[in-house]
Amino acid sequence: MQKRAFLKAIxxxxxVLPQIGKSMTKIIPSQPKVxxxxxxxxESYWEKIRAMYRLKPDYIxxxxxxxxxxxxxxxxxxxxxxxxxxxxxxFYMRTRQFNERAEQNNxxxxxxxxxxxxxxxxxNTTESLDLIISGYPWAVxxxxxxxxxxxxxxxxxxxxVAKRHGISNKILSLPNHPKSDDEIVALYQNAITPKTKLIxxxxxxxITGQILPVKKICDMAHQYGxxxxxxxxxxxxxxxxxxxxxxxxxxxxxxxxxxxxPLGVGMLYIKKEHQSKIWPLLGENxxxxxxARLNHFGTNPVHTYxxxxxxxxxxxxxxxxNKEERLRYLQNYWTNKIVDIPNIILNTPREANRSCxxxxxxxxxxxxxxxxxxxxxxxxxxxxxxxxxxxxxCRITPNVFTTTKELDQFVKALKEMAS
Ligand SMILES: Cc1ncc(COP(=O)(O)O)c(C=O)c1O
Numbered sequence: 001m002q003k004r005a006f007l008k009a010i011x012x013x014x015x016v017l018p019q020i021g022k023s024m025t026k027i028i029p030s031q032p033k034v035x036x037x038x039x040x041x042x043e044s045y046w047e048k049i050r051a052m053y054r055l056k057p058d059y060i061x062x063x064x065x066x067x068x069x070x071x072x073x074x075x076x077x078x079x080x081x082x083x084x085x086x087x088x089x090x091f092y093m094r095t096r097q098f099n100e101r102a103e104q105n106n107x108x109x110x111x112x113x114x115x116x117x118x119x120x121x122x123x124n125t126t127e128s129l130d131l132i133i134s135g136y137p138w139a140v141x142x143x144x145x146x147x148x149x150x151x152x153x154x155x156x157x158x159x160x161v162a163k164r165h166g167i168s169n170k171i172l173s174l175p176n177h178p179k180s181d182d183e184i185v186a187l188y189q190n191a192i193t194p195k196t197k198l199i200x201x202x203x204x205x206x207i208t209g210q211i212l213p214v215k216k217i218c219d220m221a222h223q224y225g226x227x228x229x230x231x232x233x234x235x236x237x238x239x240x241x242x243x244x245x246x247x248x249x250x251x252x253x254x255x256x257x258x259x260x261x262p263l264g265v266g267m268l269y270i271k272k273e274h275q276s277k278i279w280p281l282l283g284e285n286x287x288x289x290x291x292a293r294l295n296h297f298g299t300n301p302v303h304t305y306x307x308x309x310x311x312x313x314x315x316x317x318x319x320x321x322n323k324e325e326r327l328r329y330l331q332n333y334w335t336n337k338i339v340d341i342p343n344i345i346l347n348t349p350r351e352a353n354r355s356c357x358x359x360x361x362x363x364x365x366x367x368x369x370x371x372x373x374x375x376x377x378x379x380x381x382x383x384x385x386x387x388x389x390x391x392x393x394c395r396i397t398p399n400v401f402t403t404t405k406e407l408d409q410f411v412k413a414l415k416e417m418a419s
Contacts, residue, residue, distance in 0.1 A: 027052065028073075028314070031045065031318075031319060036319070036325035037325055039325065040325040040329035046326060046401075047403070052072060052401075053069065053401045054072055059381060060409060060410065062382060062383050063383055063384050063395070063397060064397040065234065065358055065397035067257055068257055068399060070261075070262060070311075073314065074260060074311055077307065077310040078304075078310070081306045085302060100302070104306060105119065108267055111312055112242075113242035113243045113245070114243045115272070118272055119269045120292065122268050123297075124264065125253055125254045126151075127266060129154050129231060129252040131268065131281045132252070132268075133154060133161055133198075134161060135278040135280060135294070136161070138161055139165070140165065142195055142197045143168050144158055144161075144169050144170070144197065144200070145169075145196060146158060146199070146201070148171050148173050148174075148390075149208070149389045149391065151206055154231060170191045172187050173389070174210065174212075176390065177349050181213040181216050184212060184213055184216075185217055185220050188220065188221065192221070192224050192226055196224065198226065199217070199221050199227070200230075200231065201228060201231070202230075202234075204234040204239070204358065207389065207391045208359070208391055209234075209348050209355045209356065209358025209360065210349055211239065211354050211355060215245065215246050215247055222247070230248045232252060235258075236253040237259035237315050237320070238327065238356055240321060240324055250270050250274070251268070252266065255267060260314065261304075264304055268291075270291055280294045282297060283296070327357035327400070328352060331358070334396070335361075337411045338411060341415060342418070343365070343418040344362075344363060344418050345363070345364060345392075347359075347391050357397055357398055358395060358396070358397045359395075360393045363393070363414070366417065368387040368394055371385065371394050372394050375394065375410075378413070379410075
């Protein structure tokens with residue numbers, strides 16, 4: 001974020017937002033002047049980051065894919081925002097909230113790399129993408145394409161529009177270990193017909209952590225006049241990319257995942273030329289133009305959106321490249337130790353460009369639900385069981401506060417369970 005934009009954000013509208021810019025910088029330990037690759041293995045640096053969180057001692061949390069808890073610094077700023085908005089009351093809601101929300105919109109646009117007129121803050125990925133699927137100007141006979149590994153809430157909405165508007169859904173299956181980008185692109189390409197209107201793809205598949213070649217799929221689909229909607233729930237503030245360069249038509253994400261925003265904040269990007277054709281989810285106010293006409297949801301917890309400036313600052317103070325490298329390092333740390341062990345099945349591609357923090361592992365002959373339950377009850381390790389769409393195992397998601405010692409305990413548990 002540009003300094004000018006940030007300063008403007010904290011003073012805008014006269015709301016006395018806590019002036020925490022400097023203090024946030026101070027409390028984040030300064031990074032040793034080394035490359036992200038070297039920093040990734042520097043346990044003493046990451047121990048200091050860990051100290052910025054209040055962590056439960058009861059179990060090792062390897063289920064950070066659901067959402068990222070807030071570091072104490074962001075949490076305290078967020079609590080102050082709640083107090084401030086409560087103090088200013090209706091006066092704030094009728095006057096200043098609009099400008100200040102617009103400023104947060106500018107911040108997220110700047111963060112992901114798109115124009116502020118092409119993005120809005122929503123509650124989550126589900127709201128963002130279901131709005132596109134339900135509001136798309138479908139005609140009877142149109143076709144949509146997605147994968148069985150995509151997220152259930154979006155698949156449910158595609159099923160609903162199939163019933164409601166007479167479209168048909170083509171559901172393909174992604175390999176857990178693709179040989180190349182071309183293999184993935186061809187899967188989608190082969191499913192396209194003259195009736196295809198929209199393809200949904202995950203940027204990062206939630207059950208395996210597999211990263212898809214989004215730009216290549218978008219470029220291919222556009223050659224057929226087909227639009228692409230990207231589910232980026234797990235990608236924002238996890239892996240580095242520029243949204244515009246992906247060349248997608250729609251992009252939805254949850255900011256309470258890897259950006260560590262308070263629960264209930266997401267984003268929706270819509271390429272300018274598509275905005276006017278999408279039907280809003282709720283009644284339209286004719287006086288509102290552009291993407292904002294799709295973002296009319298009544299009274300909202302504005303203090304939650306205002307926390308964006310602090311979440312972005314926390315992320316940037318660690319450094320996007322440092323965070324991505326550390327997360328990939330942690331995943332490789334444990335996967336390297338188990339990949340060749342009999343009875344252990346890794347469901348995530350090994351190449352650096354195809355995965356980051358998230359990986360999925362199964363044990364031959366053990367139900368994922370039993371595996372997750374044993375990990376928690378016997379080894380005090382919290383994960384989530386995945387059992388479907390060709391993926392059978394536990395999803396393992398470390399965070400910036402995860403230590404290699406914790407992963408050693410997980411590896412030990414896996415080896416014992418597999419033998
Ligand atoms: C790939 C993917 N898409 C969408 C979602 C839904 O996110 P939310 O519940 O924040 O709307 C998730 C949640 O985990 C997800 O993993």
